[in-house]
Amino acid sequence: MFLALREFKHAKLRYLLVALIMILIAWLVLFVSGLAKGLSSDNASSIQNMNTDYLVLQKQADNRLNRSVISNDTLKDVRTFVSDKKSTPLGVQMTTLTKDGSAKKVDVTFFAINTNGMLAPDVAEGKMINNTTTNEVVADSSLKDNGFHLGDIVKDQASGKIFKIIGFTKEQSFSHAPVIHMNFKEWDAIHKANARGGEFFNAVALKANQDKADQIDNSVSGVDVITKSDALKGIPGYKEEQGSLIMMIAFLFVIAAVVLAVFFYVITIQKMNQFGVLKAIGAKTGYLAKNIVSQVLLLTIASLIISIALTYGVAFILPSSMPFDLSPQLVLGCSGLFLVVSVIGSLLSLYRVAKIDAIEAIGRAV
Amino acid sequence: MSDKLVLDNISKVFGDGDTSVKVLDRVSLQVKAGEFVAVVGPSGSGKSTFLSIAGALLSPTSGRIFLDNKEINKIPEQKMNRIRLEKIGFVFQSANLIPYLTVQDQLLLIPKLAGKRNKNAEKRADDLLKRLGLDHRRSHYPESLSGGERQRVAIARAWMNDPEIILADEPTASLDSERGRAVVQMLADEVKLRDKAAIMVTHDKRMLDLCDRVVYIEDGQLSEQPVNETKTS
Ligand SMILES: Nc1ncnc2c1ncn2[C@@H]1O[C@H](COP(=O)(O)OP(=O)(O)OP(=O)(O)O)[C@@H](O)[C@H]1O
Ligand SMILES: [Mg+2]
Numbered sequence: 001m002f003l004a005l006r007e008f009k010h011a012k013l014r015y016l017l018v019a020l021i022m023i024l025i026a027w028l029v030l031f032v033s034g035l036a037k038g039l040s041s042d043n044a045s046s047i048q049n050m051n052t053d054y055l056v057l058q059k060q061a062d063n064r065l066n067r068s069v070i071s072n073d074t075l076k077d078v079r080t081f082v083s084d085k086k087s088t089p090l091g092v093q094m095t096t097l098t099k100d101g102s103a104k105k106v107d108v109t110f111f112a113i114n115t116n117g118m119l120a121p122d123v124a125e126g127k128m129i130n131n132t133t134t135n136e137v138v139a140d141s142s143l144k145d146n147g148f149h150l151g152d153i154v155k156d157q158a159s160g161k162i163f164k165i166i167g168f169t170k171e172q173s174f175s176h177a178p179v180i181h182m183n184f185k186e187w188d189a190i191h192k193a194n195a196r197g198g199e200f201f202n203a204v205a206l207k208a209n210q211d212k213a214d215q216i217d218n219s220v221s222g223v224d225v226i227t228k229s230d231a232l233k234g235i236p237g238y239k240e241e242q243g244s245l246i247m248m249i250a251f252l253f254v255i256a257a258v259v260l261a262v263f264f265y266v267i268t269i270q271k272m273n274q275f276g277v278l279k280a281i282g283a284k285t286g287y288l289a290k291n292i293v294s295q296v297l298l299l300t301i302a303s304l305i306i307s308i309a310l311t312y313g314v315a316f317i318l319p320s321s322m323p324f325d326l327s328p329q330l331v332l333g334c335s336g337l338f339l340v341v342s343v344i345g346s347l348l349s350l351y352r353v354a355k356i357d358a359i360e361a362i363g364r365a366v
Numbered sequence: 367m368s369d370k371l372v373l374d375n376i377s378k379v380f381g382d383g384d385t386s387v388k389v390l391d392r393v394s395l396q397v398k399a400g401e402f403v404a405v406v407g408p409s410g411s412g413k414s415t416f417l418s419i420a421g422a423l424l425s426p427t428s429g430r431i432f433l434d435n436k437e438i439n440k441i442p443e444q445k446m447n448r449i450r451l452e453k454i455g456f457v458f459q460s461a462n463l464i465p466y467l468t469v470q471d472q473l474l475l476i477p478k479l480a481g482k483r484n485k486n487a488e489k490r491a492d493d494l495l496k497r498l499g500l501d502h503r504r505s506h507y508p509e510s511l512s513g514g515e516r517q518r519v520a521i522a523r524a525w526m527n528d529p530e531i532i533l534a535d536e537p538t539a540s541l542d543s544e545r546g547r548a549v550v551q552m553l554a555d556e557v558k559l560r561d562k563a564a565i566m567v568t569h570d571k572r573m574l575d576l577c578d579r580v581v582y583i584e585d586g587q588l589s590e591q592p593v594n595e596t597k598t599s
Binding site: 002003006009011274277280281282285306359 | 414418423444447452458462463464478507527
């Protein structure tokens with residue numbers, strides 16, 4: 001640290017610029033990751049946050065919730081394997097709403113649930129619905145951005161049924177549309193009006209271990225038991241969107257990693273002469289290594305802290321229509337990767353430092 | 367008196383095959399405790415090479431080196447650092463200071479490397495800086511020093527670790543003759559006083575009277591001549 005700190009002090013401008021570049025790169029990576037994550041949860045947060053391990057879908061449904069149709073009989077079959085508490089039906093329907101008294105239309109997804117079951121969402125504002133109401137629903141709070149308020153009356157375009165929003169939930173979206181939770185009474189009413197008739201729903205949510213899930217998959221005819229992540233992939237457009245986003249982030253990471261590693265490599269190589277002198281006067285490679293690594297760590301950590309602050313700062317002033325979701329795990333992972341990559345970059349050059357012949361490095365005066 | 371440094375049949379060949387150059391051809395030299403040896407010779411004759419080998423910075427193609435009766439050419443590279451740090455003080459042909467350390471820190475780095483920074487070290491650095499007339503420059507960086515000042519810092523640095531032997535490659539090249547002579551005088555005094563040894567490469571014939579012995583390197587050969595003879599030549 002003796003050398004590391006003194007070098008910082010002497011070459012302030014140089015290291016400020018180095019730090020600036022690192023801050024910008026880390027900022028870019030964190031910010032884009034946050035946006036990508038935001039986009040993905042904007043797409044499917046209702047499934048991501050769903051309190052379930054597996055979903056039972058119709059076999060021909062291709063893992064797509066909205067294509068699957070499950071009957072009451074099938075639910076009964078499933079429930080011979082798991083308790084009623086650990087399985088609950090789920091209805092999913094994408095539809096269009098209008099607000100009473102206005103012509104504006106919004107796309108939403110209806111989720112029909114047992115309000116006492118495990119799929120009941122947390123209500124952030126207003127009240128939760130129960131299983132007996134016939135015209136009350138809770139909606140995702142993103143609807144507020146579309147001018148909906150507590151107590152508003154909405155009309156389902158397809159069935160013409162009218163509901164009152166009595167509560168708002170958080171982070172409930174499906175295929176980029178806000179989710180509206182209702183009970184099965186209301187769900188059946190919509191579908192009677194729809195003239196489709198008969199009691200049905202789209203899936204059964206399961207809390208079970210892998211063995212149970214496999215057992216149901218094999219024993220109950222006509223169903224597939226899929227995990228949440230399979231269900232996510234079955235959301236219209238989700239897979240394609242995630243593919244692009246992951247590709248984007250992966251590229252960003254790889255490029256940032258290479259840039260950083262090369263950067264520290266070059267910086268260390270430039271100082272080869274000094275390392276030669278230090279070795280000539282008796283410094284051990286280990287001592288030099290410690291200084292190089294502590295320098296890189298100090299720089300990286302300081303830059304990361306600043307860029308994390310910048311990322312959250314900018315996220316804070318971002319409009320809510322631009323979804324941004326940066327979890328501490330992602331930040332930690334990202335930071336960890338940056339640290340590792342920087343240290344690897346400097347260690348690469350350390351190999352050269354270790355091999356350097358003191359006299360060669362000093363350079364002989366001819 | 368015991369031999370501080372013994373170089374026994376040292377050869378050094380640079381490169382291999384057709385382009386190989388034999389810079390040193392079986393040269394031998396003994397330096398006793400309390401002895402100050404000057405090495406002179408034309409440019410390119412291998413003086414710096416010789417000194418680097420003596421200072422465990424460069425390994426010879428063949429031959430053996432004893433420092434304080436320990437053979438050091440067989441010691442692995444990692445332990446070589448330790449020997450350079452504890453037993454050898456080096457003054458390079460060009461000062462080779464660390465650009466981001468102040469004059470004082472250049473000196474304090476040495477005990478730091480040896481893992482024994484304390485008040486003693488600071489006092490020693492102070493003394494050395496005073497003796498070399500660098501007191502007022504202690505918190506300057508090398509970039510703001512004159513060539514001579516840099517060289518003096520390098521000399522002070524070489525003395526910092528209280529080495530058994532000092533190897534100096536033209537330490538006075540960038541000093542005025544008065545200051546140069548003072549520096550060489552200081553080297554000589556220190557060697558006598560503390561029973562150390564020193565080898566100095568120099569072009570400056572006026573310094574040779576301060577040395578106990580002068581050796582000539584030419585065509586890869588080393589020949590000894592007494593100080594008096596050199597003076598008259
Ligand atoms: N690494 C090397 N590879 C090839 N040849 C070298 C190498 N180092 C030195 N030489 C050659 O060895 C010879 C001696 O070099 P050296 O630096 O020891 O000379 P010198 O006596 O110190 O000269 P000067 O008085 O100019 O400093 C020179 O001819 C030089 O070209
Ligand atoms: Mg030379």
